Amino acid sequence: MKFFWEARKVILLAVLIYLVLKAVFGFQLLSQYIEQITLFSFIVILTSLGLNVIYGYTGQFSLGHAAFYGIGAYVSAYLSKSLGVDGILGFMPVLFLSGVGAGLVGYLIGIPILRLRDDFLAIATLGFGTLVRVILDNSDRFSEVLGGSRGFVGIPRITNLELAFFVTVFLILVTRNIIFSRFGLFWRCVKNDELASQGIGINTSRMKLMAFSYGCFLAGIGGALYAHLYTFLHPSNFDILKSIDFLIIVIVGGMGSIVGTIYAGLIWVGFIEGLRIVLPAEMLDLRWVFIPLFLIALMMWRPYGLIRKGG
Amino acid sequence: METISYLLQQCVNGLQLGAVYALIALGYTMVYGVLRLINFAHGDIFMLGAFIAYYLISKFDIPIYLVFAITMVCTAAAGYIIEKVAYKPLRNAPRISLLITAVGVSLFLEYFLSLKFLFTANYIGFPRPFEVQVYDLSLFTVTNIQLIIFAVTAVSLVLLFLLIYKTKYGKAMRAVSYDQEVAALMGINIDATISLTFIVGAALAGVGGILYSIAYPQINVFMGIMPGIKSFIAAVLGGIGIIHGAVLGGLVIGMSEVFVSGFLSSTFRDGVIFIILFLVLLLKPSGIFGKRIEKV
Amino acid sequence: MKALAIEGLEKGFGGVRAVDGISFSVEEGETVGIIGPNGAGKTTVFNLITGFYRPDRGKILFYDKNIAHLPPHKLPRLGIARTFQNLRLFGKLTVFENVLSAVLVRGGYNLLSAVFRSTDYFVTESKAEEKARKLIEFFNLTGKEDQAAENLPYGEQRRLELARALALEPKLLLVDEPGAGMNPIEIQGLVQTMNEVKRRFSLTIVIIEHQMGLVMNISDKIVVMDFGEKIAEGTPEQVKKDKKVIEAYLGEEPL
Structure with a gap:
């Protein structure tokens, strides 16, 4: 059983990230809303x-x-x-x-x-x-x-x-x-x-x-x-x-790439929720006008993924 | 006696819905034939047809046949443009890329047209171009709307079959769906044939959109999704790529839907259609009229 | 000892009888070539033996066990491996992964060992990797382990497919037109490789081939097919002189 030993670097990194997040949320440096979408991104x-x-x-x-x-x-x-x-x-x-x-x-x-x-x-x-x-x-x-x-x-x-x-x-x-x-x-x-x-x-x-x-x-x-x-x-x-949300994340991150999926998931949630903050409510519908266009462009430009190419 | 009359009445109502599904299913099956693509945007062309007719009827005072003609021209143009802009650049891409693009086009049309300054996302009442009349045939009744739907569908089908089986354009379409490479070697213009297929399919969907809105006079930008998926299922049921299969499939799906609503509950309507899909895919994926294909 | 015995095998597609009652047998350790004009049904015979098609009638005995109705993925476990007429590598996988996958099919650790990285996982993986490396070396592909298989030149792809088939440690190897699309020099190299394979691995081989130079050179026995039937069988010398064979090949390439 070398599960933890083999993954020690990832686990160390994860603990560090956790501590940072815990501190940031604990001292209420960011709003409740940001905390919520951070959990949602996981x-x-x-x-x-x-x-x-x-x-x-x-x-x-x-x-x-x-x-x-x-x-x-x-x-x-x-x-x-x-x-x-x-x-x-x-x-x-x-x-x-x-x-x-x-x-x-x-x-x-x-x-x-x-x-x-x-x-x-x-x-x-x-x-x-x-x-x-x-x-x-x-x-x-x-x-x-x-x-x-x-x-x-x-x-x-x-x-x-x-x-x-x-x-x-x-x-x-x-x-x-x-x-x-x-x-x-x-x-x-x-x-x-x-x-x-x-x-x-x-x-x-x-x-x-x-x-x-x-x-x-x-x-x-x-x-x-x-x-x-x-x-x-x-x-x-x-x-x-x-x-289709999930599909876009997989395609953006690169098919057959774990790291790509992690990045793409973070970017996606940040983008969608970020737009909610930036755009006024009545403009929010515009998201679903641009997302399909982005998807089509992706298929023509890099059908195997934006972040990583997978085999 | 009452049961028989109820049954017959449901049949008439089922035929009405089935006729519209058949018109949409034809576009799916023809496009699948030439491109091996499930054109997800096809249901949205159907929606576009309904909206164009809505504007023509409510803003201009023009005879109904002109409404049909103008709508068909507009949806045909939309079909043509979609193929040229979105699908053609992906002619040699993996099939799934093409499919994802089709999903993208469909979503784009729905959400773009649902913007406030366009069609909005609300339900809009469709103005009927004439008064509804009910003819009592003792065992069942039939409305003038139903008669118009049957007549328009029949005329469209006859014209389509003439185009496909009696003209050189139809021959080219059949050749391309049989084998694109060989068709190209025989000097058939592949691009033009594919364009024509989209034009014809979109025109039929436009007709379907008008008929559907006359029968069920509430229109909305998302109205094409479910009829679109059901019509595709109809095309699969009849044997994808097979013209008469799409017609029969459409009628069967329309009938089943009306019968499930009439005898069980309308909430199970969509569920039953998908159960039909699963059964077809499992028992005979090539559809009623399809031939078995060996692999390797 | 018969490694393979085909008895009255039949397969039709629609109205066409692709294989029409064919029988032949292969002794253990023997190399048998199947030749015949295009469309004679040779590849169909392979697809029947390897389970990709189900025969309409007839028996396929592998060491006296009827394998006629087994699904394709069961056959490598029994000791039958094949290559495909138009090369079927895992194009996007590396050369190493192509061979490794075949090594790991035969026995290995279970899912829990993989998830929790048990000793079993590490031992099996390192043994498999070593075996894959040896095979890659044998087929002269060392140094190309990390290239995607689809990027190899054609001849090397052919060798890789052979390496992958041999990674299954088969008793019987079915080779479908290994020389297709090769020039005479490449064919010579292939003859050499096939002879080395025969020497190194104790194998029974059935080979479909159009290149007479190749098939006559390495086969102990030739089966000639035409229109789904066997028209002749014998040593390369006998077959070359057979009247029916010459007739079937009239207009085709000379023997």
Whole structure:
């Protein structure tokens, strides 16, 4: 078990960053709002990393990533509310279960749809995303507490700097260890050439399923942290536009690059939230005019990523 | 007796919706045929058609056939421009890049047109160009709107089939969707054929937009998303790239939607359509009329 | 001992019978060449053996075990490796990773070992890396380990594909047109490499080839196919004189 020893430099860096953040937030040098979006950026990084595993490393294009993020959020909120969880210790198993729940749904839906390729996979994942949205909109029919289209209210606020930061760092290390192992190598083989992968004995459907459910697991954890940061969930937080957010982060950061995803996640949250401060409210809609233009320009100019080129 | 009449009534209503889906699905299937691209922006062309017709009807006093003609010209132009500006530069890029671009174009159209000084994000009442009349045929009723939808759809389909199967342009389109390289070697102008495909598909979506808005007179910049996705599912159901498959697929999807709303609940409508999609993709990804393709 | 026995194998696509009841066998340690005009069904036979196609009828016996309906990814584990007619490398992966992936397919650590970096992980990885390096050296690719496979010249890509196949430690190696697109000098190099491979690894080889110089040189036995059927079988000398073979090749390249 050399998990910590091998990652000692990253862990040291992480502790330093944590101490700086703790000091900055502790002495209230920055507003509550900045603290909130800082935590949110960790969640975005974690969830985008999940999509990077699925799309960037394994080449399985998904337009429904936000659905798994939403599943994690709703599962955790439901669990913590019905079990009366309000502390970090009690929350840890809930957090884990939400990730597993999202991963399990990803596994089950992946069995049929991962046989599809490229654009057909895109439309199937998009379809799944819409289906989840329909279910969330009608969720009050199953249980009043879920709130349906009115939204899920009154979730305890549990996510704090320590939880968001260290869970994210830990899962980044776990992801890195998988990527730099035979499994990560097989994922990249599958992305490069599925037939050749089968030809050397890689069980491609198993590898795709593994990457897909692991990516969904990360999204589920991200969703659970999100639910307990903002304490309110609405089905519209988990629709196709959200999926496209994550997609843009993966593409900007570079497909198949962990560091790129981290930078891109930070830039993205800073940019989107920064615009909220700079632009007056009525101009905010302009964001979604420029984001698609940026996406199109990116596809023409550097389709493999802005920050890092991935293989 | 009452059940039968209810059933027939639902069929008529289903055909009305299905006809519109068929018109949109044709554009998806034709573009997929020549470019192997799911043109996500196609649903927004449909929306554009509805808005252009809205302005023509409410601002100018012109006969309805001119509304159709002008709208078709405008949406065709939009389709042409989108292809030239956004898709053509990516002709040799990976397919997913093209797909992401299409998603980008779609989002851009929606959010750009939803700006305050353009169409806004509000729902707008669509002015009906004529009074609604209901004809009682004892077992079921039919409205003049439905008759117009059936008639316009039928005429559009006949014209489309004539174009595709009786002219050299149609022949070129079929050749390009069969094999682009071979078509190019045979001297077919690939770029012009692709442009023509977008023009024809967008014109049909424009017609679909008008018909849809006459039947369901509430328009909004995001109105193209769901009909767009459903029509694409219709195209997949019929066998992507196959013209008559798109028509049949559209009718089946329209019918299913109306029947689910009528017999179950309208909230499950979209869910059922996606379940149909999953079933098709799993059981016969090539669609009803598609042939099986071997890999390697 | 028969390493491979094909019995009455049939495969059709639509109305075309690509492989029409073919039978032949390969002794352990033997090198068998399959030749025949374009479209004779040679590659289809390979795709049937390696599970990429499912046969309509017939048996494929690998050391007396019927493998006819196994999925492709199971075959390397049994000891069958192949190369592809039009090269299928992992283009964006490095030369080293191309070989390493094949080494690591055969046995390795589990997911938990990978995540928590157990001793098993380090031991397996370093053994695998050493083996990959040896293979790269054998195929004269040393110094190019970190290049993307797609950036190698064509001949080196061919060698890399062979290295990757041999990393699976197969008992039976299926080679599909290794000489395609090579000039005579490169072909000579390839003959040398193939002979070295035969000497170094105790292998049974089946090779599809158009380049007669190559296939006649290294094969112990030749199977000739035309229109999905076997029209002749024998030593290179016998096959060269066979009437049917000459007829099938009339208008094609002379033997």
